[in-house]
Amino acid sequence: MLDEEMYRKLFVDESRENHEVIVNSLLALEHGEDAAAIDEIFRSAHTLKGMSASMGYDEMEHLCHAMEDIFQLIRSGQRDVTPALADLLLCCTDVIEEMLDEIEAGERPASEKSGSLIASLKAFIGDQPDAPPAAGSAPGEEPVSSPVAAAAGSLPCYDVTVTLDPACGMKDVRAIIILQNLEALGSILETTPSRDLLEDGRFDGSFSLLVASDAGDEALATVASGADVVSATVTPYDPSEAAADEPPLPDDPVQAPQKAGKSDKNREIKNIRVDIQRLDQMMNLVEDLVINRGRLELIARKHGIKEFDEALSMVGRSVSDLQNLMMGIRMIPLERIFSRLPRVVRDVANYDGKEVEFVVEGGDTELDRSMMDGLNDPLLHIIRNAVNHGIESPGVREAAGKPRKGLLKLTARRDRDNVILEIEEDGAGMDPEKLRRSAVEKGLMTPESARAASKEELIGLIFQPGFSTAEKITDISGRGVGLDVVKRSIEALKGTIRVESVVGKGTKFELVLPPTMAIVDVMMVHINGMRCAIPVSNVVEVATARQDAVHHIGSTETILLRDNLLPMHRLEDMFGVSTKSGDTLVVLQNNGKKCCIVVDSVEGQQEVVVKPLSRLVGSCRGISGVTIPGDGDVVPVLDVNTMV
Template sequence: MNDISEYKEMYAVEAAEHLQSMNDALLSLEKDPDNSETINVMFRAAHTLKGMSATMGYSSIAELTHNMENLMDRVRKNEMTLGPPAIDVLFEIVDTLEKMVEMPEDSSRYDISSLLERITQFLKAGVELPDEEQYVALEHHDADRTAGMSEKECNVFNITITLHESCILKSARSAVILRNLSELGEIIETSPTLKDIDDGKFDRVFSATVSTKEDSKKLEDIVKATLEISKVDIKPMGTDEIQTKKIEDDRNYSNDTARSAIKNVQSVRVGIERLDSLMNLVGELVINKIRLMQLAADHKLDYLEDTLASLNRLTNDLQEEIIATRMVPIEQIFNRFPRMVRDLAKKEGKEVELIMGGGDIELDRTVLDEVGDPLVHLLRNCVDHGIESPLEREKSGKNLRGRIKLTARREKNYVIIEADDDGRGMDPGRLRRAAVTKGLMTQEEASRLTDSDALNLSFMPGFSTAERVTDISGRGVGMDVVRTKMEALGGSIKLESRMGEGTKIVLKLPLTVAIIRSLMIKVGKETYAIPITNVVRDLAIKKDMIRTIKGEEVVLTMGEVLPIIRLHTLFGINSNGSDDMIVVVVERGGSNVGIVVDQVIGQQEVIIKKLDNRILKGIKGFAGATILGDGNVALILDVGTLL
């Protein structure tokens, strides 16, 4: 007899999907409470989650979803309407269910009595409620093909069962049915095979041949006693039919087994830890490939050229395949934002519409996990600081409902995520005054800032213009955290704003953080890598073009005053002293800075090896290291903390 624990992971995944469907449906019903299609989606999600939970033995979850189902059933029968109070209660129920589903075995510790009472209040319309359903706990039946049965003493029936279209845990339902049938007789045969039924490898229809002393009515009743049954068809079988069926089964056994074996390997579930290990191994392979190619070039081993070309191609293909297996759609984090924006807007007394696009764009799972919190903060800022109150928007001649657009798109090896609102925009003057008030700069320094530079003040640690502290924002932990996270991922962030029109924040992220494209440079005898996402351009300048303003070296280029940093000075490396200088222009927080180097080697994909924080604790400016083709180690510069 199989243990129910094998279905726990399946239950968690399916339950999360149904709860997401409920959230989406409630957000739609809040705008259009009479939409019958959305009402049915809500009802089916509650019904299915109830059945799943009851089957798994999670009675508290089943009870709460059963009452939610009753409420939605009344709504779809036009016996009541969903007003704002009812929708608020349904949102609370979904929130509670999300917590319960996280640890379903402990779900009974949640007090759901107040929620059940509030549902009951909505149901006091005098219409009789459906009887409480009988919940059946899942228990797999290990049915073997039975030989030597006494057909003279028993009736033989072929029972065809059709599960309801809303049934998710097909194998669990079928296991309950087969167990119940086995209590009335012997199961001779199932179609498809018992293993395929156990693995859920059938549509919604399966059949069982049963030898029993009971009549067909008793068999039909016990099958129909199980939840989520759409149809039951029972036919008696004669001796000839049984023998014919056995011959056909024997004839097709090998073919059926082969087909089953092919199906069994179509997909597998792989943990992210194993994918991380594969990525590390392919990284080592790439490093050794580069080393071999370097040795062949150094020693002019032309006879290895074809073999190394083939190795290079195969390694690149393997690298791309491993990266592809780690990719997941960005909608996995986008999906949680509509509800969040709705709740924040309601708390602030604002009307906000969230428009999302590009959810099918894929990102490395590691990047996706890291970008979730920054996006949450950006959207909270949009709601709290960006979108005005309905009264303020009305005075400005705007639509009372604010709009936030969250979109993702692919550009070469990067994903661009934009958060754009049509709110009040950011006031550069107010930002300058805040910087002076906080003692971050003098009045004279603030007055010299361009509007673009003033907007970038918001990236400074602890900077905030919030006049009041709320639980949404204004605690001095803000855009600097977002920028730091983006730069740690090898990405960047840009801020654009128009007074009275709105604000746009653009995040640029690499598809993966394990392998990044970098610009390789030399300073003295040392080689360094700069993530290409930070690089704007490189340029050649003469030494006499450098000017000093307030103790800082700058150069005027293309109408821009460009601050420059000498890596020689920063790292304590001897300069070559040449009058001709190479400057790599990098972007940091929306501003450009020039880095003086001795040589630009070119672009190259590098494998990132994380630095040991115990050894390099407190040392900033480096994102990691990589191994070059000659076997030497090159440090990867972290522009965000270096400058």
């Protein structure tokens, strides 16, 4: 129900935009010939028709289809936009707007609103200047021939009714084949239901066609029959019976539908589209407010003015609410990038001759807009690798006792303050021995270190530049380019990537991302008299170092802390040699691994805005960005990913 509500809201928003384009372009056409306006109208009407059909709003789809026929005549130069035709089309747009109001209110559009309009549109289609007089029309009478007669010309017409087997699993494919076979013998003038619905498979198994052909009824019945067809009947078309079945045309094809014109009610504007640059500017202003809030808090503590503290407390709450609101506006469902992945899986699987079932869960999980662009390429590459490298061919899977079709699952979920993406497949898994041999062959490890390497260390080699275990190079993979870039891209988003793999069972990639990169909680510390910030999400604890617990292993300084041997970093290459003893440790953790840094003192925790390094400065290893606290200093933010 939630998904239906979400799609209905999106449908209404998109349809109102297309509706507005049609109205404005019609008004432009009334003032003269405008090829661009005609193209805009046709494009918007076609889009509106397709979306209506996909959502099951048949009445709107039928009305849009009839309007599209008129627009096609206008675009091809067969029909001029007269005031009467413009009035009729504008009446149609009024009814479409009423239908959208009903859909937005959770109702279904009423069929009686569009019936007379569709009949009027058909009358305009049949009222061509060069159309032959209708049979039986009186001399001097204005002929109004049906579109069927105009299209068929002198060819005999037949009603073809096809009923498919209820057990047919691919109704759309079977219907398309029958349509193509009949088109080889003549022209299909009408389909019931519409051709779009037939091609989408949205019909009950029976459909009717009006075919103009000189091949004869037996030939038509033969090509309409075949596998999955229960019956195919062909009868000559009787125009008089068809005319009796159609709703009567209004005396004036313009005046009648005008009664169904626009209602007097005013519709409240509930949604607007905002340029993303404006949202970025608003976010920058909110970030400035956060920075200045910190400065005001510093001034308040310094002077101790009670009234100032009370006012600042209220301002602080408003800034926090504004910040949360702004962050919510910038959040976008991951479905936006998930929606393009099924096509990728299909294409790669077809290229490799594999069968893959792709399952996506958690597409409604939201992520900051600024992170979407950076996530798209890494996710795409992991998905392609999972199909190309991970999942075996059907024959290999059957030999291993697995189903022919492999399973690839993409899951998104929230875990406290983070967004977690899991890409899991049930393929062959990564063989540690194969990784070990490849590492030695490529010179990434010595034979001794390779033999001593753990499974986690060997799997971590896949993120090394140029590392690949592919036995052959293809258009998709095997060139040793990709996963190292994936890791750098994820780390640039302040995220982490972890891999688990079991031979014969499959591989799982886990991406842990912050929901946003703009405003974070940090711990302020001093190193050699200089301040730096550490994201609180990476801080495990603050401890005091005992000199007897400090050891040297090779060139690395380590400390034994709570029965764990942790590497120690003094960051002297970044901040210089500290003049203090440095007995305060900040223990950091990233992706399950820990280390610690030596600091002079810990100032405290605060919420700050993290700005990326300027392009003039370039990237700096160990620094993810800078922040400006309340006193106006520029403070570097440590990148824990590169330390651990």
